[in-house]
Amino acid sequence: MEFSIRGIGIIKEADIKMDGLTVIAGSNNSGKTTVGRALYAVISAVEDLAEKQQQD
Known part of the structure; x- marks a missing residue:
């Protein structure tokens, strides 16, 4: 996994x-x-989204 973070906190x-x-x-x-x-x-948001998709 790769993440790019811009302008968060310091x-x-x-x-x-x-x-x-x-x-x-x-x-x-x-x-x-x-x-x-x-x-x-x-x-956490990705996991929650995946769980909600399985429930639907």
Whole structure:
């Protein structure tokens, strides 16, 4: 999976490829938590959508 993040929190631009184990590292206040939350929100929304489609 590949994600592009633009203008979220302190992150101006980021391209993230998730393949196997993905580690997000950086100094304090560099946006690691923001990236994690954004990825979680996207993955959660996709899973919820897939579940709702199966119910219909």
